[in-house]
Amino acid sequence: MRREEPIKRRDFLSKVAIVFAGAAVVWIDGGRTLLRAVSPALVELSCNSTPVVSIHMDRPYLDATGRAVPYYAPIGMRSGEPVAHLTEEAFRSQLCFV
Amino acid sequence: MVDFSHQPTMKGFFAPTRFEADVYDCEVIGKVPTDMNGAFVRLGGDWLYPPKFSDDAPFSVDGYINMFRFKNGIVDYKGRWVKTPRYKADLAAHKQLFGEYRNPFTDDPSVKGLDRTVQNTTPLAFAGKLFTLKEDSLPYEINCNTLETIGPYNFHGKYKSLTFTAHPKVDPVTGEMICYGYEAAGLETNDVYLYTINKKGEVTREVRFKVPYISMVHDIGLTQKHVIIPVFGFVTSMERLKEGKVHWGWDSTRPSYVGIIPRDGEAKDIRWFKGPERATVHTLNGRTEGDKVILEAPIFDSNPFPFFPSVDGSPWDAQKARAYIRRNTFDLNSKDDGFTEEKLFEMNVSDLGRVDDRYLSLPYRYAFTAYTDRERPFDQWRAGNLQGRVSNCYGRFDLATGKKSSYFVGDTCSLQEVCFVPRKGSSEEGDGYVIGMASNYAEMRSELIIADAQRLEDGDVARVILPFRSTAQVHGRWMDEDQLPFA
Numbered sequence: 100m101r102r103e104e105p106i107k108r109r110d111f112l113s114k115v116a117i118v119f120a121g122a123a124v125v126w127i128d129g130g131r132t133l134l135r136a137v138s139p140a141l142v143e144l145s146c147n148s149t150p151v152v153s154i155h156m157d158r159p160y161l162d163a164t165g166r167a168v169p170y171y172a173p174i175g176m177r178s179g180e181p182v183a184h185l186t187e188e189a190f191r192s193q194l195c196f197v
Numbered sequence: 198m199v200d201f202s203h204q205p206t207m208k209g210f211f212a213p214t215r216f217e218a219d220v221y222d223c224e225v226i227g228k229v230p231t232d233m234n235g236a237f238v239r240l241g242g243d244w245l246y247p248p249k250f251s252d253d254a255p256f257s258v259d260g261y262i263n264m265f266r267f268k269n270g271i272v273d274y275k276g277r278w279v280k281t282p283r284y285k286a287d288l289a290a291h292k293q294l295f296g297e298y299r300n301p302f303t304d305d306p307s308v309k310g311l312d313r314t315v316q317n318t319t320p321l322a323f324a325g326k327l328f329t330l331k332e333d334s335l336p337y338e339i340n341c342n343t344l345e346t347i348g349p350y351n352f353h354g355k356y357k358s359l360t361f362t363a364h365p366k367v368d369p370v371t372g373e374m375i376c377y378g379y380e381a382a383g384l385e386t387n388d389v390y391l392y393t394i395n396k397k398g399e400v401t402r403e404v405r406f407k408v409p410y411i412s413m414v415h416d417i418g419l420t421q422k423h424v425i426i427p428v429f430g431f432v433t434s435m436e437r438l439k440e441g442k443v444h445w446g447w448d449s450t451r452p453s454y455v456g457i458i459p460r461d462g463e464a465k466d467i468r469w470f471k472g473p474e475r476a477t478v479h480t481l482n483g484r485t486e487g488d489k490v491i492l493e494a495p496i497f498d499s500n501p502f503p504f505f506p507s508v509d510g511s512p513w514d515a516q517k518a519r520a521y522i523r524r525n526t527f528d529l530n531s532k533d534d535g536f537t538e539e540k541l542f543e544m545n546v547s548d549l550g551r552v553d554d555r556y557l558s559l560p561y562r563y564a565f566t567a568y569t570d571r572e573r574p575f576d577q578w579r580a581g582n583l584q585g586r587v588s589n590c591y592g593r594f595d596l597a598t599g600k601k602s603s604y605f606v607g608d609t610c611s612l613q614e615v616c617f618v619p620r621k622g623s624s625e626e627g628d629g630y631v632i633g634m635a636s637n638y639a640e641m642r643s644e645l646i647i648a649d650a651q652r653l654e655d656g657d658v659a660r661v662i663l664p665f666r667s668t669a670q671v672h673g674r675w676m677d678e679d680q681l682p683f684a
């Protein structure tokens with residue numbers, strides 16, 4: 100699955116509000132219409148489970164395991180990010196075995 | 198004051214950890230096979246203090262040895278610094294005293310004459326002892342149960358080279374070790390001393406010869422009849438050291454050379470073959486077929502290491518710093534010094550590849566190594582934007598059919614060097630486990646993955662979870678319980 104652009108919390112909540120305002124029938128199919136409004140990829144993930152959506156770092160997170168566990172971010176979240184901006188040469192200048 | 202804040206690469210997951218650790222009965226996801234008894238020993242580095250110079254090579258990082266001890270499905274972890282004279286001197290001074298990679302002229306005067314080695318490259322189990330290896334010095338003996346450093350080892354005074362390779366080869370037929378040192382007679386000498394050491398740890402043979410130019414002879418190939426010695430592009434001189442430069446520079450005008458010496462031969466028997474610009478840092482396997490000597494290796498077109506810059510000032514070329522599995526064939530009957538090269542797979546791979554060591558120097562079929570599959574997902578929102586910079590697969594490359602089978606580590610991880618562990622009681626090539634360390638950038642922790650080497654597509658059978666980041670290894674080796682006096 101390819102991940103789409105991140106969805107900001109504000110966008111997410113506004114879309115949720117619109118969908119809720121539109122009709123309650125969106126829940127008839129187990130919430131997938133709501134999810135589709137937010138992200139088609141989330142629908143793909145949620146097909147065979149009960150999804151739980153959490154907000155973390157201004158982005159929604161879908162638990163698709165079926166265990167209905169919201170996402171609790173570990174301390175090291177996105178720990179590759181601090182070096183992501185480096186050029187290939189700068190990156191490999193120290194990190195040649197990672 | 199210890200301050201790593203100005204080191205651009207030593208952040209996030211890659212920040213130094215700087216602690217020693219013991220974890221008993223590690224957390225496991227899945228089930229550790231109960232027929233794996235022994236230890237997976239990894240050697241790499243962690244900076245005790247920041248490098249003295251910002252352009253120093255990562256190869257100067259202080260050695261750190263760590264071990265996953267497997268016993269009947271239970272795994273304990275232990276990590277220790279290699280307590281070299283350099284480590285002790287730095288710790289006593291509370292700062293980095295040592296300068297550029299393998300350049301003593303850049304050191305603090307207080308450590309003049311001290312062994313500069315950091316012992317950060319390869320762990321070795323041989324003749325009942327555990328060693329750390331670094332190609333600029335003798336091996337260091339390590340206590341296999343405590344991982345405490347015992348000290349340099351010279352095989353009862355019979356190993357005369359001042360240096361010892363990080364890639365000795367143990368012949369699976371005879372049990373003897375073929376090893377060598379380059380710059381063997383001292384800094385900036387072009388001497389190589391080649392040794393045979395029997396399985397009791399006794400030196401039985403020494404041959405001294407010179408290479409076409411002083412270069413990094415990091416690895417060799419071994420066949421049942423020959424030793425294959427690649428020499429390529431890295432150059433050095435006393436002048437450049439006195440100018441305060443890092444030990445190696447890259448000279449793209451230098452041809453690569455490959456020396457072939459019979460295992461029972463003398464210096465006069467070496468035949469040097471000559472080829473275009475290449476870098477054969479690591480090898481996979483070699484064999485002799487009649488009058489032909491064959492080496493398979495992941496070979497780069499040019500300089501793989503940006504921290505060893507070009508001597509002519511030209512920029513480092515990331516495109517040429519990609520390794521492809523290639524076959525070099527040397528015809529001992531040929532009249533000229535050329536050899537043939539074939540690219541066996543059209544995809545670039547990690548050059549830290551392995552084979553089933555029971556087939557080293559013998560006809561074989563499978564090579565294992567990590568690679569990047571850009572079609573696989575990467576969750577940059579949980580792991581950080583390292584898409585394309587992660588080794589997300591281990592591949593088993595079938596050299597007979599050209600086919601590949603793959604293990605995918607998941608969308609937040611990157612894999613370090615692969616290791617193959619034979620299944621106990623089996624002699625079939627490739628029957629066993631593929632193991633290796635995964636860096637989980639989302640969870641900020643290291644995970645040892647274990648997969649069935651014949652069913653890589655099925656995913657791992659177990660993950661041993663560390664609740665922290667373990668230092669990046671250079672090389673790791675599986676050591677069976679009968680190889681070392683484990684408690």
Ligand SMILES: [Fe+2]
Pocket residue numbers: 318363364415479672
């Ligand atoms: Fe190596």
